[in-house]
Amino acid sequence: MEIEFLGTGAGSPGKFRNVTSTALRLLDERNSVWLFDVGEATQHQILRTTLKPRKIDKIFITHLHGDHIFGLPGLLSSRSFQGGNSPLTIYGPKGIRDFVEVSMRVTETKLAYKIHYQEINGDGLVFEDNKFQVFAAHLDHRIACYGYRVVEKDHPGELMVDRLRADQVPSGPLYGQLKAGKTVTLADGRVINGQDYLGPAQPGRIVAILGDTRQTPNAEKLARNANVLVHESTFAKGEGKLARAYYHSTNIQAAELAKRAHVKMLLLNHISARYTGKLAAELQHQAREVFANTRVVKDFDEIPVAFQKKTEATKV
Structure with missing residues (x-):
């Protein structure tokens, strides 16, 4: 299990960061890739990786702001052209189906595969199979926005x-x-x-990927005991009032959440174009003063998700 960042910027693309898209690589676990948000030009970013669009079988949308969904029609179309003919499921707030279907209709795009839609209208379990569960919960943004908690089920113990x-x-x-x-x-x-x-079961891993949000109790529920928390950092230390006014979070607020929730690793993304070079490094330094295992990620960073050492709670 690995997390690969296809876009880590906020609002609009910049020279050094594309807009938001995060890939959860589950190739060893289920031979598939899950995307979380599909900002503009996500398919261009994928061309610079080893990811194959046909391997993408689930897309989780946090909210319907353009920097999180404008790349979706193009990606869906290209997946069809590139040999993807297996069904794909899109999860997201009410309206995501309309956005995709209108885009396909007015461009007269015909797909070689079926899209299933699961529009989320409440908190709780949105997907489960024999290996994973995915929970969604409302966050606090200007429009309906969700965070996702991916829970890997425990692995059987080794034969002694x-x-x-x-x-x-x-x-x-x-x-x-x-x-x-x-x-x-x-x-x-x-x-x-x-x-x-049989030896003791190997606890599964937990990954929490949040959309844009102010600080809210649901964010802590989604993040609790996660191996990795992916959290926005649109604003910096000392900008709490601005963050609240614009329905976002600061790097310090994200670090405090990671500490309270007993997260193993905090990955900060959704970085404003104001923060490049040394300023982005300062975002990381500030957050590490609160939560040491913090990293401000860049486009194309690949982060392996390590196993945890003991059984911990897995539900929201």
Whole structure:
């Protein structure tokens, strides 16, 4: 599991940062990629990476401001041209379906795949399969805006082969059944339970990706115990009043949230074009005074998501 940033700027594209789009690479886990927001020219950014549009099977939109969705029609069209024919699901606030369908209709664009829409109208679980859950919750922005919490389900414990050998359990296909936790009968008549030979489960990872927001209790719920929190940093230290007026957050507010929520790593994005070079480095320095494991990300940064060491809460 890796997070790759396709755009880390706020409002409009700049020379050094494109507008917002974040890819959650789940190639090892489910052979797919999930996008969170699709700002203008996201497909151009993808051309500079190893990502394949046909691997994108879910797109999560935080809100309907243009710097978060203007790249969506072009990406959807190109996915069709580039061999993507498997269905794709778009999650987002009410209106995202209209935006996409009107764009496709007036441009007479025909897609080679079906789009499923899930317009979110409340907090809670929006997706679940045998490996992941995704929760959404309202944030505090000028228009309806959501944050997402991606929860990987726990991995089964490792089979304790040394213990099996010590108990003289012969190796072979039987080990696969035991690793699955099944009860098996050995050739000598012994009945053994695979659960007795499994180590502790490996806790799954948690990634919280928030849209634009003032500080709000829901942000902390989404971020709680996350391995990685992706949080906007449109404003800097000392600009709290401006941040509130424009329905955004400062780097310090994001760092304080990460500390309260016991996050492992804080990644700051949605950086104003006012902050380049040394000023962007200062955003990071300021935040690290509050929460040490903070990084101001740049376009094309790739961040691996490490496993956590103990079981922690997974629901909002």
